[in-house]
Amino acid sequence: MATTFFFGGFAREQICIYACPWPRIQAAMMDEDTLTIAYRDWRGEPRGKQGVEGNGDCIDCMACVNVCPMGIDIRNGQQMACITCGLCIDACNDIMDKIGKPHGLIGYLAFTDETREREGKPPKSVWNHVFRPRTILYTTLWAGIGIGLIVALFLRTEIDVNVTPVRNPTFVTLSDGSIRNTYDLRLRNQHGDDRWFGISATSEAPLQVTIEGAEGLRVLVPANETLQTRVYLTAAPDSPAAKADRTDLTLWIEDKGSATEPGTDRVAKETIFNGEGN
Secondary structure: OEEEEEEEEEEEHHHHHHOOHHHHHHHHHOOOOOOEEEHHHHHOOOOOOOOOOOOOOOOOOOHHHHOOOOOHHHHHOOOOOOOOOOOHHHHHHHHHHOOOOOOEEEEOHHHHHHHHHHHOOOOOHHHHHHHHHHHHHHHHHHHHHHHHHHHHHOOOOOOEEEEEOOOOOOOOEEEOOOOEEEEEEEEOOOOOOOOEEEEEEEOOOEEEEEEEEOOOOEEEEOOOOOEEEEEEEEOOOOHHHHHHHHEEEEEEEOOOOOOOOOOOEEEEEEEEEEOOOO
16 A cells, blocks of 8 residues: 655655656556546636636535545646546536536546537547557557566466575685585475475586585475575585685576475576685
8 A cells, every 4th residue: 555645634645656657657658639537627717606607617615636645636737646546526526416517527538629628529439539559559568568477477487596695704614624605595485385395506516515404405395485594515625616716506496396296397596606716
């Protein structure tokens, strides 16, 4: 839910104004035939008390402003803060019912309709506004994006892994002269049941893998949860990895399956092993 600030008696959704990208996207996609919420000032002005000769239909009741979650006055024209919720339309129509005036003082309107109505002509059909080359193109593009996201959802692996080498210190020299690096792994199990994940490493130089707090080279990750575990890679004394400044390696995380279902996924993450160097 957007953060709401109260200022001057009106609720103003600051997230909608400063953080939400939709007002910028909406402004870029609009043209003169786009239906949006607008005030028919040629009908409502001048505002004032009902029954006074020369006054328009707007009685300046402020109902449209009072119901607006952004605290704007739609009668002042189009504004970026407008989220086109339509509450001002409903509020104004209620007032028009009470004073015996027709609906539509505030309503959905295109800029081309404004010109036509000022000249006394009927507005264009809604279908003429909707079915245009521009809207068909936008619909096709957004539909393509939506289909792409759905395809990506079905093609995703059921394992999500993040590997972070521990940099403080970059390596530790053990009592027997072995060089050990530490890595923090975040394992995300996106299956609907608990799964065993096996962890291994491959590189040009042999490295020993150890998982903190685990027996063997696998850990159990609960269903739809993320498990953070620490993995140690150790290079034997005087081995190429121990002597080199850095050695490229690949950490493999393999889905070993559950009690009822075998595993199928395997994810590789590239990282480095830090040695003593020359």
